[in-house]
Amino acid sequence: MTDSFQFSSLPKIIFGPGKRNELAAELSSRGNKVLLLTGSSSVHNSGHGDEIITALKTANLELKHEVIAHEPSPSLIDQIVEKYRPSGIQVIVAVGGGSVMDAGKAISAMIPVDGSIRDYLEGVGEKKHPGDKIPFIAMPTTSGTGSEMTKNAVISEVGEKGFKKSLRHENFIPEVAIIDPEMMLSCPAKLTAASGMDAFTQLLESYLSTKANPMTDALALQGLKQIKKYLLRAFLEGEQNMEARSGMALAAMFSGITLAHAGLGLVHGFASPLGGFYYIPHGVACGSLMAPVFATTIDNLQDQPEHPAIKKLIIISKVFADFKYKQDMEYLHAFKEKLIHITTLLEVPMLSEFGLKEEGIQKIVDCTSHKNHPVRLTNDQLINALQLRI
Numbered sequence: 001m002t003d004s005f006q007f008s009s010l011p012k013i014i015f016g017p018g019k020r021n022e023l024a025a026e027l028s029s030r031g032n033k034v035l036l037l038t039g040s041s042s043v044h045n046s047g048h049g050d051e052i053i054t055a056l057k058t059a060n061l062e063l064k065h066e067v068i069a070h071e072p073s074p075s076l077i078d079q080i081v082e083k084y085r086p087s088g089i090q091v092i093v094a095v096g097g098g099s100v101m102d103a104g105k106a107i108s109a110m111i112p113v114d115g116s117i118r119d120y121l122e123g124v125g126e127k128k129h130p131g132d133k134i135p136f137i138a139m140p141t142t143s144g145t146g147s148e149m150t151k152n153a154v155i156s157e158v159g160e161k162g163f164k165k166s167l168r169h170e171n172f173i174p175e176v177a178i179i180d181p182e183m184m185l186s187c188p189a190k191l192t193a194a195s196g197m198d199a200f201t202q203l204l205e206s207y208l209s210t211k212a213n214p215m216t217d218a219l220a221l222q223g224l225k226q227i228k229k230y231l232l233r234a235f236l237e238g239e240q241n242m243e244a245r246s247g248m249a250l251a252a253m254f255s256g257i258t259l260a261h262a263g264l265g266l267v268h269g270f271a272s273p274l275g276g277f278y279y280i281p282h283g284v285a286c287g288s289l290m291a292p293v294f295a296t297t298i299d300n301l302q303d304q305p306e307h308p309a310i311k312k313l314i315i316i317s318k319v320f321a322d323f324k325y326k327q328d329m330e331y332l333h334a335f336k337e338k339l340i341h342i343t344t345l346l347e348v349p350m351l352s353e354f355g356l357k358e359e360g361i362q363k364i365v366d367c368t369s370h371k372n373h374p375v376r377l378t379n380d381q382l383i384n385a386l387q388l389r390i
C-alpha cells in the first residue's frame with residue numbers, strides 16, 4: 001500500500017533551448033522595475049548576459065543590475081536589500097548558478113520585511129518569516145543545485161564560527177523557472193563537474209531518503225538515468241553537446257524537486273559544516289564525499305535484503321552498471337567502484353585542497369547531520385569517509 005504524502009506547488013517551468021527569449025515577457029507581466037542578478041563571469045563571457053540586458057532594455061523595463069560573485073553571505077544580502085528596499089523594485093530575476101539563484105530568492109524575500117536576514121535564518125535567528133516577497137524568476141546557467149525549483153535559499157558565513165543555513169518558506173518557490181540548456185553550453189568543465197555531482201548527490205539522496213514518496217521516487221529515478229547518460233558527456237563535450245546539456249538541465253531540475261519534497265542525506269549533512277568552515281564549493285564537497293559515503297552506506301545495509309534502501313540501491317546499481325552480473329551483490333560492488341571512477345574522471349578535487357586536515361576532521365563530524373539518510377554511520381565510519389578525501 002502507498003503511504004500518504006503531500007506534494008507542494010512548483011514554479012511555472014519554461015524548459016528548452018532558446019527559452020531565455022521569454023524572460024522579458026515574463027518580467028513585464030509582473031512589473032516594470034526589475035532587479036537583475038548575475039554571476040561574476042560565465043554568463044557574461046558567453047555573451048548571454050549582454051544579450052539578456054539588451055532584450056530587457058528593449059522591452060522598456062527599468063533595469064537595475066547586481067553581480068553575485070560568491071556563495072551569498074548574510075552581509076552581502078543585507079547590503080543589497082538595504083540598497084533596494086526604498087527603490088520600489090517589482091520583480092527580481094537571477095541568471096546564474098546556485099549562488100546567484102539563492103541570492104535572488106533571499107533578496108526577494110527580505111525586501112518586504114525589516115531587519116537582517118540573520119534574524120530569519122533557520123538555526124541562526126529567532127524570527128519567523130511571514131512569507132511576503134517580491135516575485136522572483138530563476139534562470140539557471142549551471143546544472144546543479146536545482147535552486148530554481150526549491151523554497152529555500154542557502155546562505156553561508158565562512159570561518160571559525162561559520163555556517164550554511166537556509167531561509168525557507170513555501171512562498172519562496174520561484175514564480176517562474178526558465179531553463180534554457182543553451183545557457184549552459186559555456187559553463188566551464190570544472191563547474192559542470194561540481195554542479196553535476198551536486199545534482200547526482202541530490203537525486204540519489206532524495207531517492208534513498210526516509211521521506212521519499214512515489215512522486216519523488218519517479219523523478220529521482222528518471223533524473224539518475226539522465227545522470228548516467230549525460231554527466232560525463234556534459235563534462236567532456238559541454239561546449240557543443242546540447243543533448244548532454246539538456247539531459248543534465250533536466251536532471252538538476254528534477255533534483256531540486258525531489259530534494260524539496262523528500263529531503264537529503266549524509267553527504268549534504270557533511271557539506272553544511274564543510275562549507276561553513278572552509279571555502280569549499282558546495283558541489284565539490286558533495287562530489288568528493290559521494291563515493292566514500294555510499295560505499296559505507298551499502299556496506300551497512302547489504303545484510304538487510306528487505307531494507308527499502310538496499311532494494312533501491314540495487315535498482316540504481318543496475319542503472320549505472322556497464323556489464324551484466326548474476327548477483328545483486330555484484331551490482332552493488334560495481335556501483336561502489338563506479339562512484340570512485342566517476343569522481344576520478346570528473347577530476348573532483350580532494351577536500352585537503354581547500355584546507356581540511358586530519359586535525360579538523362572531528363569538528364566536521366561533530367557538526368554533521370545524517371538528515372534523512374537511510375542508515376546511520378558510526379563515528380569511525382564518518383571519520384574514515386573524510387580521511388579518504390584528504
Ligand SMILES: [Fe+2]
Pocket residue numbers: 145198199202268282286
Ligand atoms: Fe546540493
